Amino acid sequence: MNIWFRQHRFAFGAALxxxxxxxxxxxxxxxxxxxxxxxxxxxxxxxxxxxxxxEQLSVDPExxxxxxxxxxxxxxxxxxxxxxxxxxxxHAKISFIPREQALDDLKDKxxxxxxxxxxxxxxxLPDSYVMKLDGFAATSSAEAARVDLLADHMxxxxxxxxxxxxxxxxKRLAALLGVLRLALLLLAVTLxxxxxxxxxxxxxxxxLTQREEIAVSKLLGATDNFIHRPFYYxxxxxxxxxxxxxxxxxxxxxxxxxxxxxxxxxxxxxDFQLMAxxxxxxxxxxxxxxALGLVGAMLSVQRHLARLK
Amino acid sequence: MIEFQSVSKKYSADALALSDVxxxxxxxxxxxxxxxxxxxxxxxxxxxxxxxxxxSGRVTVNGQDIGKLKKxxxxxxxxxxxxxxxxxxxxxxxxxxxxxxxxxxxxxxPKAQAAERARxxxxxxxxxxxxxxxxxxxxxxxxxxxxxxxxxxxxxxIILADEPTANLDRAAADRVIDALHAFHAAGVTCVISSHDExxxxxxxxxxxxxxxxxVGGGA
Numbered sequence: 001m002n003i004w005f006r007q008h009r010f011a012f013g014a015a016l017x018x019x020x021x022x023x024x025x026x027x028x029x030x031x032x033x034x035x036x037x038x039x040x041x042x043x044x045x046x047x048x049x050x051x052x053x054x055e056q057l058s059v060d061p062e063x064x065x066x067x068x069x070x071x072x073x074x075x076x077x078x079x080x081x082x083x084x085x086x087x088x089x090x091h092a093k094i095s096f097i098p099r100e101q102a103l104d105d106l107k108d109k110x111x112x113x114x115x116x117x118x119x120x121x122x123x124x125l126p127d128s129y130v131m132k133l134d135g136f137a138a139t140s141s142a143e144a145a146r147v148d149l150l151a152d153h154m155x156x157x158x159x160x161x162x163x164x165x166x167x168x169x170x171k172r173l174a175a176l177l178g179v180l181r182l183a184l185l186l187l188a189v190t191l192x193x194x195x196x197x198x199x200x201x202x203x204x205x206x207x208l209t210q211r212e213e214i215a216v217s218k219l220l221g222a223t224d225n226f227i228h229r230p231f232y233y234x235x236x237x238x239x240x241x242x243x244x245x246x247x248x249x250x251x252x253x254x255x256x257x258x259x260x261x262x263x264x265x266x267x268x269x270x271d272f273q274l275m276a277x278x279x280x281x282x283x284x285x286x287x288x289x290x291a292l293g294l295v296g297a298m299l300s301v302q303r304h305l306a307r308l309k
Numbered sequence: 310m311i312e313f314q315s316v317s318k319k320y321s322a323d324a325l326a327l328s329d330v331x332x333x334x335x336x337x338x339x340x341x342x343x344x345x346x347x348x349x350x351x352x353x354x355x356x357x358x359x360x361x362x363x364x365s366g367r368v369t370v371n372g373q374d375i376g377k378l379k380k381x382x383x384x385x386x387x388x389x390x391x392x393x394x395x396x397x398x399x400x401x402x403x404x405x406x407x408x409x410x411x412x413x414x415x416x417x418x419p420k421a422q423a424a425e426r427a428r429x430x431x432x433x434x435x436x437x438x439x440x441x442x443x444x445x446x447x448x449x450x451x452x453x454x455x456x457x458x459x460x461x462x463x464x465x466x467i468i469l470a471d472e473p474t475a476n477l478d479r480a481a482a483d484r485v486i487d488a489l490h491a492f493h494a495a496g497v498t499c500v501i502s503s504h505d506e507x508x509x510x511x512x513x514x515x516x517x518x519x520x521x522x523x524v525g526g527g528a
Contacts, residue, residue, distance in 0.1 A: 003416075003417030004417075006417050006419065007417045010414060010420075212398070212400065213400050213402075215398075216398050216400060216411070217411065217415055218384070218387075219358070219360070219387065219392050219398075220387065220388075220392070220411055220412040220415055220459075220463075221384045221385070221387040221388035221390075221412060221415050221416060221463070222384060222415035223381070223384045223415075224380075224381075226384075226415050
C-alpha cells in the first residue's frame with residue numbers, strides 16, 4: 001500500500017472520527033444543506049419528467065385545414081395545387097388526410113375510447129390537409145405572423161371550413177420550459193452558494209476546534225496536504241450526505257404528488273406519472289453535492305489555516 | 310550540523326530577539342542554551358526548526374539554509390528534528406500511544422509499524438504501561454517523558470528541547486534530563502534550553518545568551 005493511499009485512508013478515517021465525535025452537529029448541518037439542495041433537485045426531477053413530453057411535440061409550424069362537411073372528395077383533392085402555390089418557397093410538406101383515415105387515427109389515439117367513437121354512426125370528421133412548414137424560427141414573431149397570413153389566405157379558398165395554426169401553444173410550452181430551465185439554473189447556482197457557505201462555516205469551526213492538533217502536527221512534520229485532507233473529506237461527506245437526504249426527500253415527495261398528478265392526467269386520458277431520476281442522474285447529483293461540499297471545505301481551509309502559523 | 314552566521318532576528322522595529330549571533334553545534338554534540346527569560350533562547354530554537362526565519366545572517370541545519378528553505382520543504386526538515394516544548398503540547402483527546410504515533414503517521418508510516426515504534430519509544434522513557442492513558446491523567450513530569458518519546462520516535466538527528474524541565478520538581482526534572490542524556494549517548498545531537506543552573510552544571514557546553522546577544526559558549 002503506497003504512502004499516498006495510506007494518507008488518504010488516514011484522512012478519511014480522521015474525517016469519520018470528527019463526525020463520530022459530534023454526530024448531532026454533523027446531522028444538523030447535513031439537514032441544513034439538504035434543505036438547500038432539495039429545491040433544485042425537485043426542479044431537476046420535474047424537468048426530467050416533462051422534457052420527454054415536450055420533445056415529442058413539434059415546434060415547427062403546422063397548419064390544419066378542414067373542409068366543409070359534404071364537400072366532394074374530388075373537390076377537396078383539387079385544392080392541393082392551390083395550397084402548393086400558396087406555400088411555394090416555404091419548404092412545406094402537404095398531406096391530405098381523408099376523413100376515414102382521420103377517424104382511424106382518432107380511434108388509435110383515443111386511449112380506449114374507440115368503443116364510444118364507434119357509437120357515433122356516420123363519420124363526423126371532414127377531409128383535411130396538414131401542412132408542416134420547415135425552416136421557420138419557432139420563437140420568431142415575424143415568422144409566426146407570416147404563418148398566420150398564409151392561414152388567412154387558405155380560409156378564402158372554396159370549400160374550406162376552418163384553418164388552425166396549431167404550433168402556437170407548443171411554442172409557448174417550449175418557451176416556458178426554457179424559462180423554467182433558466183430559473184432552475186439560477187436557483188441551483190444561488191443554493192449552491194448557500195451550500196458552499198454552510199460547509200465553509202462548518203469547516204471553519206472544525207479548524208478552530210482542532211487548532212492545537214493542527215499546530216502540533218505541523219511542528220512534527222505534517223505537510224499542508226496532510227492537514228488539509230481530513231477537512232476536505234469532511235466537506236465532501238457533508239455534501240454527499242446532504243445530497244442523499246435531499247434526493248430521498250424528493251423521492252418520498254413523489255408519492256403524494258403522483259396521486260394528484262395521476263388524477264389530473266386521467267382527465268386527459270393519460271397515465272402520466274412523475275418518476276424518480278434515473279440512476280446515472282442520481283449519481284451525477286450526488287457527485288455535484290459532494291463537489292460543492294469539497295469546494296466549501298477547500299475555501300475554508302485555505303482561508304483559515306493560512307492564519308495558523 | 311547547526312550553524313548560525315551573524316544571525317539577527319527582529320520581530321518589530323523595537324523588538325530585537327537575536328543580535329549578530331554566530332555559533333556552531335557539531336553532529337552528536339550535547340549543548341545547553343542558557344540565559345534569562347527574553348534572552349533569545351526560544352527564538353534561536355525556533356530558527357533551527359524553521360518556525361522563524363532570520364531577519365539577517367544565515368542559519369544552516371543539516372546543510373539546509375533555513376532562510377532560503379521553501380515552505381514545502383519545512384515539514385521534511387522537521388521530520389529530522391525531535392521537538393520538546395516547555396508545555397509538552399500533547400493532544401488531550403487521544404491516548405499516549407496515539408500521541409507518540411503522530412510523528413510517524415504524518416510521514417505516511419503504516420499504522421502497525423507506527424504503533425510498534427511508539428510502544429518502543431514509550432518503553433525507553435518508562436511510560437509503556439500507561440500507553441492507553443490520556444495525557445490529563447499524568448503528572449507534569451510524566452507528560453514531559455511522553456513528549457520526549459514523541460520527539461525520538463522518528464529517530465531524529467537533532468533533539469531540540471525548549472525548557473523541558475520548567476514547572477517540574479527536581480526528581481522529575483532529573484529523570485527528563487537523564488532521558489535526554491541517554492539519547493545523546495546514542496548519538497543524537499541535543500540542544501536543551503534551560504535557566505536551571507543545576508542542570509547546566511553537567512559538563513556539557515553551555516551557550517549563554519543575554520538580551521539577544523551571545524555572551525559565551527558559541528565556539
